Amino acid sequence: MFSLLRSMWLVFLHMFHKRETYQYPEEKAPLPARWRGRIALTRDPDGGERCVGCYLCAAACPVDCISLQAAEAPDGRRYPGFFRINFSRCIFCGFCEEACPTYAIQLLPDFEMAEYDRQNLVYEKEDLLINSQGKYPGYNYYRVAGMAIAGKDKGEARHEEPPVNVRSLLP
Amino acid sequence: MEAQYWWIIGGVLFVLLNTAAGLIWLERRMLALWQDRYGPNRAGPFGILIVLADTLKLFFKEDWIPPFADKVVFVFAPAVVVASVLMAFAVVPFGPGIVVADMNIGVLFFLAMSSLGVYSIVLGGWASNNKYALLGAMRGASQMISYEVFMGLALMGPVILSGTFNLSGIVEAQRGMWYIFPQLLGFVIFFIAGIAETHRLPFDIPEAESELVAGFHSEYSGMKFGMFFIGEYLGITLISSMIVTLYFGGWLGPAFLPGVIWFVLKTFVFIMVFILLRASMPRPRYDQLMEYGWKVLFPLSLLNLLGTAAVKLFIDK
Numbered sequence: 075m076f077s078l079l080r081s082m083w084l085v086f087l088h089m090f091h092k093r094e095t096y097q098y099p100e101e102k103a104p105l106p107a108r109w110r111g112r113i114a115l116t117r118d119p120d121g122g123e124r125c126v127g128c129y130l131c132a133a134a135c136p137v138d139c140i141s142l143q144a145a146e147a148p149d150g151r152r153y154p155g156f157f158r159i160n161f162s163r164c165i166f167c168g169f170c171e172e173a174c175p176t177y178a179i180q181l182l183p184d185f186e187m188a189e190y191d192r193q194n195l196v197y198e199k200e201d202l203l204i205n206s207q208g209k210y211p212g213y214n215y216y217r218v219a220g221m222a223i224a225g226k227d228k229g230e231a232r233h234e235e236p237p238v239n240v241r242s243l244l245p
Numbered sequence: 246m247e248a249q250y251w252w253i254i255g256g257v258l259f260v261l262l263n264t265a266a267g268l269i270w271l272e273r274r275m276l277a278l279w280q281d282r283y284g285p286n287r288a289g290p291f292g293i294l295i296v297l298a299d300t301l302k303l304f305f306k307e308d309w310i311p312p313f314a315d316k317v318v319f320v321f322a323p324a325v326v327v328a329s330v331l332m333a334f335a336v337v338p339f340g341p342g343i344v345v346a347d348m349n350i351g352v353l354f355f356l357a358m359s360s361l362g363v364y365s366i367v368l369g370g371w372a373s374n375n376k377y378a379l380l381g382a383m384r385g386a387s388q389m390i391s392y393e394v395f396m397g398l399a400l401m402g403p404v405i406l407s408g409t410f411n412l413s414g415i416v417e418a419q420r421g422m423w424y425i426f427p428q429l430l431g432f433v434i435f436f437i438a439g440i441a442e443t444h445r446l447p448f449d450i451p452e453a454e455s456e457l458v459a460g461f462h463s464e465y466s467g468m469k470f471g472m473f474f475i476g477e478y479l480g481i482t483l484i485s486s487m488i489v490t491l492y493f494g495g496w497l498g499p500a501f502l503p504g505v506i507w508f509v510l511k512t513f514v515f516i517m518v519f520i521l522l523r524a525s526m527p528r529p530r531y532d533q534l535m536e537y538g539w540k541v542l543f544p545l546s547l548l549n550l551l552g553t554a555a556v557k558l559f560i561d562k
Contacts, residue, residue: 078526085525088279095283 109183110168113159115199116180116208123203124178124215126152131170131179139163140170149224151216157199162192176215180208254345261334265478270296272478272520279524300471308467315372322369323462323469326362326476330483333358337486338413340496340505351412352404355487356397359442363389365476366444366451370461381460384531385451388441391538392448395546396438402431402553403491416495423494427556430549432492434542439484441538443477445519447526450534485515 096103105111118124127144145155170179189195207213222228229236270285270293277284285292310316336351338344348354363386370382404410406427407418415424425432441448452460459465462473489495489511496504498511529537 082521082525085279086521088281091281093278093283094281097283 105183105185107183109185110166110171110181112182112184112187113161113164113166113170113197113202114180114182114204114206114208115157115178115202116204116206116210118214118216119207119212120214121205122151122214122216123153124176124213125154125157126176126178126215127154128152128175130173130175134169134173136167136169137163137165150221151223154199157202159197159202160195161187161197162195177208177210177213178215182208253343257334257339257343257345258331261331261479261482262475264482265475266296266300267293268478268481268516269299269474271516272523275517275520276524279521303468303471306467308469311373311375311464313374314464315374318368318372319464320469322365322372323465323472323476324365325368326365327472327479329358329361329365330476330479332361333483334479334486336412337483337490338416338495339486339508340503341413343505344413347411347413349409349411349414352400352410352415355412356393356400359396359483360389360393362442362476362480363393365473366461369465369473370451373461373464375464377457377459378461378463381451381453381457381463384453385444385461388444388448388450388534388538391535392438392441392542395434395538395543396442398543398546398550399431399435399438400491401550402428405550405553405557412490412495416490416497419494419497423492423497425492428492428549428553430545431553432488434546434549435491436488437542439488440519440522441534443480443484443519445477445481446523447528448534449528450531453528455528481516481519482512485512485519488515 115123115125125142127142129142129144132138132140132142139160140158141160142157143155144152146152166181168181171181174180187195216223216226216231218232218234220228220231220234273295274284274286274292285295288294288298310319333355335345336348336354338347346354366385366389367382370378370380370385373379403415403424406424407415409415409418444451449460451457452462454460457463462470465473486508489508493511496508498504498507502510
């Protein structure tokens with residue numbers, strides 16, 4: 075009986091406690107930096123697209139919400155011809171981000187994506203591309219990879235030595 | 246005289262129905278306050294228009310009668326709870342002279358009307374033709390009937406002390422001292438029985454949403470459900486105002502406020518206690534409830550009756 079009265083008193087004292095609610099639209103809850111929210115395609119420091127159209131994200135996606143088509147620019151760079159993410163299917167698991175070899179696809183701390191029309195949840199490449207380097211500033215795939223493109227031949231990438239002429243090593 | 250009579254009836258109905266509707270908002274806000282939340286705070290000032298929104302929503306809901314239900318009884322049951330509680334309010338003296346029917350058997354009339362409320366639960370649960378509803382109805386019937394027994398016995402305390410069944414007379418008899426002091430035990434018993442009578446938490450065993458879906462009103466939707474809802478809040482108001490009338494001196498209070506205001510204020514305090522109970526109490530098991538009623542409260546109320554009568558006789562001699 076007295077424990078009941080005591081619990082009533084303790085509940086009554088909650089009147090003077092601070093309320094835990096975030097008044098959401100006016101007051102946003104702080105999101106962690108690694109929050110897996112809206113997916114974006116980032117750019118390298120020179121402003122070029124990081125995505126090289128390798129399809130690894132589409133292969134890793136457990137709900138098959140990513141579709142893209144690789145294309146190749148005249149200078150030898152690969153890029154996605156179209157890149158489409160259906161956010162009505164996306165489960166924000168982040169596997170695409172883990173699979174991406176060029177840090178192009180990244181999940182951002184943003185979840186406010188509600189739409190009245192389901193079709194508007196299908197994001198095209200121009201919706202996905204952001205003018206930012208995301209979580210990896212300074213990273214440029216073509217600057218560290220040993221792939222030849224216009225203006226950069228094999229062996230000219232960072233931490234890379236020029237290719238060895240294997241025939242010169244012959245006895 | 247005649248015109249004044251209609252004013253009282255109309256005013257009482259208006260105030261009561263609005264109170265019952267406002268209590269929905271008040272309860273949600275207070276529960277939220279005691280759980281460190283905000284509750285409905287968007288629609289209108291402090292979210293009070295949520296009541297309007299809820300009512301409109303209930304009106305627009307499909308008023309579905311299950312094909313397997315007993316249609317006449319199914320429609321009849323929700324009306325019973327509201328009607329019986331509103332009838333019971335006829336004898337409650339809100340202020341000096343502000344009472345719909347100043348009967349000389351007011352206490353008995355109140356008990357009779359609150360007993361009629363059982364029919365609403367039993368008929369509603371029976372007509373729904375649903376096992377959960379029937380279980381809820383059975384529990385409700387046994388709970389309310391057994392708690393009514395010592396509710397009536399506890400009420401005999403004030404009746405013995407004041408020597409009248411008339412509620413205005415009981416209030417007037419408390420001029421010297423509120424009956425909470427000589428009748429503390431009776432008050433506690435009446436309060437617990439009142440919670441059970443309105444089947445509010447912690448004694449919401451007829452509804453018990455964690456076991457019985459929604460208990461006796463599982464099959465109800467739309468405004469029929471709304472009637473049960475309003476009936477419950479009217480019941481809280483009724484029990485609170487009866488507590489105030491019988492044990493806390495009704496409209497009596499310092500003269501700087503009119504009697505009606507005192508009555509409303511006191512009633513409001515007890516409504517808050519009802520809400521606080523809901524916020525803090527776990528629900529007992531069904532057999533615990535019955536055991537508690539028959540083995541603890543029933544002997545206690547008999548003892549209270551005996552003691553009160555003995556003391557009254559001793560003083561009168």
